[in-house]
Amino acid sequence: MSWFLNKKVWVTGASSGIGKALAQELAQQGASLVLSSRRQDVLEQLKSTLNNPEQHMVVPLDLERYDALAEIVNKTLPATGQIDILINNGGISQRELAMDTNIEVDRKLMDINYFGTIAMCKAILPDMIKRRSGSIVCVSSVAGIMGTQLRTGYSGSKFAVHGYMEGLRAELHQHGIQVLVAAPGYVNTDVALNAMNGNGQAAMLKDQNNLDGISPKECALSLMQAIERGKHEVIIGKGVSRIAPWIKRLSPALTRHIQRKYTDG
Numbered sequence: 190m191s192w193f194l195n196k197k198v199w200v201t202g203a204s205s206g207i208g209k210a211l212a213q214e215l216a217q218q219g220a221s222l223v224l225s226s227r228r229q230d231v232l233e234q235l236k237s238t239l240n241n242p243e244q245h246m247v248v249p250l251d252l253e254r255y256d257a258l259a260e261i262v263n264k265t266l267p268a269t270g271q272i273d274i275l276i277n278n279g280g281i282s283q284r285e286l287a288m289d290t291n292i293e294v295d296r297k298l299m300d301i302n303y304f305g306t307i308a309m310c311k312a313i314l315p316d317m318i319k320r321r322s323g324s325i326v327c328v329s330s331v332a333g334i335m336g337t338q339l340r341t342g343y344s345g346s347k348f349a350v351h352g353y354m355e356g357l358r359a360e361l362h363q364h365g366i367q368v369l370v371a372a373p374g375y376v377n378t379d380v381a382l383n384a385m386n387g388n389g390q391a392a393m394l395k396d397q398n399n400l401d402g403i404s405p406k407e408c409a410l411s412l413m414q415a416i417e418r419g420k421h422e423v424i425i426g427k428g429v430s431r432i433a434p435w436i437k438r439l440s441p442a443l444t445r446h447i448q449r450k451y452t453d454g
């Protein structure tokens with residue numbers, strides 16, 4: 190019997206890539222899902238293909254409009270009863286040099302990847318704290334551990350998630366709530382197509398590193414294993430992107446060399 194059977198899981202960014210794979214695998218293992226992102230039609234279509242579609246709900250939301258998230262969560266919770274696991278997966282990347290990136294793009298990266306994430310946590314946590322149970326999960330990135338060229342604003346937004354969650358984990362320990370930050374390396378999704386260029390338009394890049402990365406399903410299954418095992422942090426991936434965080438701990442000089450070498454995008 191799966192550990193996820195009958196768990197209520199809210200997945201943001203469920204319309205594509207890692208979030209979609211999470212939805213498929215979680216539903217397969219008997220979880221009831223709240224599926225969120227901006228594109229309601231895509232989420233409805235996904236829901237209809239999942240195991241036990243009647244068990245799942247579609248709740249469209251825009252993480253950039255983080256002021257509206259508390260109301261959306263408060264309207265949804267009575268229908269779900271509770272949320273056992275919140276997976277903050279929705280996000281957007283960047284492919285542009287820092288000096289060619291409009292500061293509004295840097296702000297948008299922070300709004301979606303950081304403020305959208307913490308607003309979801311603030312809205313869902315009171316119920317978890319009352320029940321003394323739950324898991325807060327964030328899909329960060331290896332770029333949130335190691336600054337990466339062409340993704341300065343993206344790296345900044347994901348580093349911020351790591352710092353926030355480290356403090357939140359300490360605060361929530363007494364309430365029995367897990368805080369897990371996952372740092373995937375390259376995963377074969379549309380992340381580079383959807384990433385913003387310096388003007389905030391979709392970069393529409395086919396990034397070979399992503400194409401050569403692990404599948405969204407592999408990423409989803411590794412993340413689910415880390416949730417089940419009660420982990421605090423997990424690095425997911427293969428090749429350089431998997432070992433880079435370890436290299437950073439061991440050798441800052443080698444890390445700077447790798448950072449200068451990786452100019453892909």
Ligand SMILES: NC(=O)c1ccc[n+]([C@@H]2O[C@H](COP(=O)([O-])OP(=O)(O)OC[C@H]3O[C@@H](n4cnc5c(N)ncnc54)[C@H](OP(=O)(O)O)[C@@H]3O)[C@@H](O)[C@H]2O)c1
Nearest residue numbers: 202204205206207226227228251252279280330376378380
């Ligand atoms: N792929 C990788 O190599 C990789 C590596 C490390 C970390 N990550 C992280 O993994 C997460 C998922 O990315 P992915 O690779 O699966 O990319 P993706 O295929 O582009 O999916 C991104 C998801 O985020 C949602 N999203 C984007 N902006 C949003 C907004 N303003 N409000 C609500 N939802 C929004 C999108 O849905 P809508 O368009 O329907 O809103 C989509 O479901 C991201 O946080 C990303 O930073 C990815």
